[in-house]
Amino acid sequence: MRRFVISLVAAIAVVLAVGGAVVAGSGGGSSITRARLERSLPATFSNLYAQRATLLGHGGITPESLHASAMCDKGGAVEPDVGAGSNWNCLVSWTDPTNPMPPEGYGKLELQVHSNGCYTASAPSKLVGFATLTDTKGREVTNPVAEFDGCFDPNGDNTPTGVELPSLLSVTTTALRPDSTGHVAIQVTCGTGAGGCQGTVTATAGDADLGTVPVTVHEEQTETFSFPTAVPHRAPEVTFTFHLTTGVGPTKPVTLEMPPG
Amino acid sequence: MTTATLAPAARTDVRRREASLGDAIRWETRKLRAQLRSKALLIGSLVAPIAVVVVVGAQSRPPKDSLFGRFSTVNGFAMALLVLGFASQWILPLVTAVVAGDIFASEDQHGTWKTVLTRSVSRSRLFWAKVVVAIVFGLLALVLLAAATIGASLLIVGHGPLIGLSGQVIQPSTALPLVAASWATMAPPLVAFTCLALLFSVWSRNAAVGIAAPVVIAMVMQLVGSLGGVEAIRPYLLTTPFEAWHGLLAEPRFTGPILDGAATSAVWAAVSLLAAFLVVRHRDITGG
Numbered sequence: 001m002r003r004f005v006i007s008l009v010a011a012i013a014v015v016l017a018v019g020g021a022v023v024a025g026s027g028g029g030s031s032i033t034r035a036r037l038e039r040s041l042p043a044t045f046s047n048l049y050a051q052r053a054t055l056l057g058h059g060g061i062t063p064e065s066l067h068a069s070a071m072c073d074k075g076g077a078v079e080p081d082v083g084a085g086s087n088w089n090c091l092v093s094w095t096d097p098t099n100p101m102p103p104e105g106y107g108k109l110e111l112q113v114h115s116n117g118c119y120t121a122s123a124p125s126k127l128v129g130f131a132t133l134t135d136t137k138g139r140e141v142t143n144p145v146a147e148f149d150g151c152f153d154p155n156g157d158n159t160p161t162g163v164e165l166p167s168l169l170s171v172t173t174t175a176l177r178p179d180s181t182g183h184v185a186i187q188v189t190c191g192t193g194a195g196g197c198q199g200t201v202t203a204t205a206g207d208a209d210l211g212t213v214p215v216t217v218h219e220e221q222t223e224t225f226s227f228p229t230a231v232p233h234r235a236p237e238v239t240f241t242f243h244l245t246t247g248v249g250p251t252k253p254v255t256l257e258m259p260p261g
Numbered sequence: 262m263t264t265a266t267l268a269p270a271a272r273t274d275v276r277r278r279e280a281s282l283g284d285a286i287r288w289e290t291r292k293l294r295a296q297l298r299s300k301a302l303l304i305g306s307l308v309a310p311i312a313v314v315v316v317v318g319a320q321s322r323p324p325k326d327s328l329f330g331r332f333s334t335v336n337g338f339a340m341a342l343l344v345l346g347f348a349s350q351w352i353l354p355l356v357t358a359v360v361a362g363d364i365f366a367s368e369d370q371h372g373t374w375k376t377v378l379t380r381s382v383s384r385s386r387l388f389w390a391k392v393v394v395a396i397v398f399g400l401l402a403l404v405l406l407a408a409a410t411i412g413a414s415l416l417i418v419g420h421g422p423l424i425g426l427s428g429q430v431i432q433p434s435t436a437l438p439l440v441a442a443s444w445a446t447m448a449p450p451l452v453a454f455t456c457l458a459l460l461f462s463v464w465s466r467n468a469a470v471g472i473a474a475p476v477v478i479a480m481v482m483q484l485v486g487s488l489g490g491v492e493a494i495r496p497y498l499l500t501t502p503f504e505a506w507h508g509l510l511a512e513p514r515f516t517g518p519i520l521d522g523a524a525t526s527a528v529w530a531a532v533s534l535l536a537a538f539l540v541v542r543h544r545d546i547t548g549g
Contacts, residue, residue: 011478030492040427043512047428084489115492116504118328118426142331144424149328151426151507153515
């Protein structure tokens with residue numbers, strides 16, 4: 001028994017010592033990088049998307065015709081894009097004539113990337129459908145692209161792909177809450193993308209202009225912007241218009257109702 | 262009277278040749294064949310995969326959290342690879358350690374070192390015979406596990422085209438050799454774990470330690486290898502080669518991890534064997 005304890009302690013000590021030395025020497029270098037994911041994910045996605053098209057009977061869609069490209073990010077702007085984790089997000093853009101893309105031009109896939117170079121991705125259901133689909137013969141089959149696994153070569157090409165897709169800005173406020181002086185504020189969130197969201201937002205209540213404020217939100221962050229002019233008494237609603245120089249905002253002005261009274 | 266009986270005995274001693282490595286291997290194999298444990302293990306390697314395939318194949322919800330689990334209930338190739346992923350994590354180190362961890366320690370347990378070594382076989386020959394027998398046993402168990410898993414998966418679940426790890430469709434005629442090759446990539450780390458178990462068997466002189474220690478080490482390495490932030494030590498872990506087969510199912514195929522894994526396994530095996538050999542060599546057997 002004593003030998004067992006000694007061997008176990010010795011083995012763990014050796015593993016920790018070697019591991020510590022290696023990690024210290026290499027700076028914790030991981031083979032899981034943004035560039036490798038950005039190469040692997042579009043290829044896997046295209047193959048599976050083409051299989052979905054075949055199941056649905058959409059002709060003329062091949063992995064090549066989709067021209068898929070991806071921009072991946074781990075944990076927003078604050079975290080380096082390297083290493084395993086469940087906080088990887090990849091924006092994937094592709095071309096399918098039977099299925100137009102939203103204004104931002106891409107879909108966001110959430111990835112769980114494992115330390116062995118394999119990942120599990122789930123695609124947005126509004127673009128690829130739900131977990132099962134009805135094929136041309138009327139059978140319920142698994143949607144191959146709704147959630148899928150893939151692996152990439154840990155020694156593969158690691159030069160940056162240069163793919164950049166804009167962040168999507170969206171309004172998270174659902175009901176306006178004016179403060180005691182009648183001023184309103186709006187909360188917005190900026191999604192994964194290159195460079196975050198920058199521009200201006202203008203608020204109007206009927207004919208009254210509540211002012212224009214600059215918008216700067218880093219990717220995967222939420223900010224609140226308040227307007228300098230108070231909302232006129234009895235104004236029923238406030239309209240917010242976004243003009244973004246970086247990122248993609250709501251295409252139509254957002255109108256929110258004022259609380260009664 | 263005494264001289265009359267001793268004289269012929271002395272003559273036969275002179276004629277008796279020294280036992281070769283082949284003889285020693287034959288004795289060790291015979292000991293193994295007499296053990297209930299080793300026979301049970303081989304039969305288990307043949308029967309257990311069939312039971313696993315039947316049970317997993319009958320699930321209404323496929324085990325999606327494992328690689329190839331998603332299509333394992335409808336595709337036999339995916340099932341065989343799902344079982345491979347599970348076996349490499351938990352089963353293979355145990356299977357080989359059951360024999361390798363015991364093969365030296367059993368001589369201590371039965372107090373038979375003096376008996377085997379005073380027969381005319383040299384220490385190093387006996388050592389290498391035990392090493393060869395333990396490795397061959399581990400590989401035999403792997404072959405049985407692989408054959409039973411692949412056979413049962415294809416017969417019970419079916420053999421349609423397989424979706425690979427790059428989303429590509431792999432036709433059954435290509436999928437079968439790839440699945441078999443994936444199972445074959447388990448051999449180098451399995452041999453290395455066998456050598457590690459031999460080292461613990463020699464050093465601890467206790468079969469329980471010889472069997473348990475490699476399994477515990479495998480679990481610790483598995484855990485360390487799956488942690489984020491310390492990925493740089495993965496190439497040195499003996500559990501990483503168990504995952505090298507992923508490259509065979511991707512497109513384009515990549516075999517770098519398999520070659521790296523073979524090198525890692527070779528180093529672990531060589532160091533373990535060298536240490537075990539030195540311990541056997543310098544061991545004083547006169548005491549027990």
